[in-house]
Amino acid sequence: MQSTSNESKILLAIQAIKNDASLSIRAAAKIYSVHYTTLGQRLKGRPSRRDTMANSRKLTDLEEESLIRHILDLYSRGFPPRMSSVEEMANLLLANRGMGKVGKNWTSTFVKRHEEVKTKYSRNIVQEDIYNFDETGFLMGVIALGMVVTSSEKNGRAKLA
Template identity: 50%
Template structure:
């Protein structure tokens, strides 16, 4: 049976705090094992194990489903701000076109991207 995920934000923050405390006590060698720390701080063993071994918290990572990199997002925001300075309202279609343009010219695709005619790739 898969683990149940807690949707309560306050509870997640509390768990995160307990994980950080457990990691700090492990680093100070006040507690000898990860299993003991997990029991004492009431946190999941596997989560504590991975976090103690360098895996960052999921909340601090970018979502897997993002279409643009952080750099591309920054470029898109700057382009929108430049349009606004010129008094040109950024229309949703033009923002989408620019986002597609940025993503097409900075990475390769396994499937056909929105700019497939420009890249000479046949659409499926």
């Protein structure tokens, strides 16, 4: 990955070439101590490595943001999604674009990449401890132990922006 000082040298060289039409790419690269092919590519509009999205990222930034908001919304309602549910949500977003599926470790790297969410084990409530129903009823299959994705907030519910 390029250092910020090298990046600033490239930007200075680009500015010098734009200001002085007689200055060649090789001459500017030599003056500013940067590689001439990198400078040429950047002049043609190629973004720096730092500004590009990694090839391993299948979802766009907007899709990932909407997925985070949906996870936090489910968590705020008391139903944090399981890791497999997050993977299914991502696959649905990709299916809408006609893309393939996410990889087997995608969900865990997604959670590591976003500080708004984290994983926890949900509580294992045994059948004998369930009593005194209220108006909300009982949702079958929700009580089993499993890894869920929750808000990274320490106390209280998730904050939806």
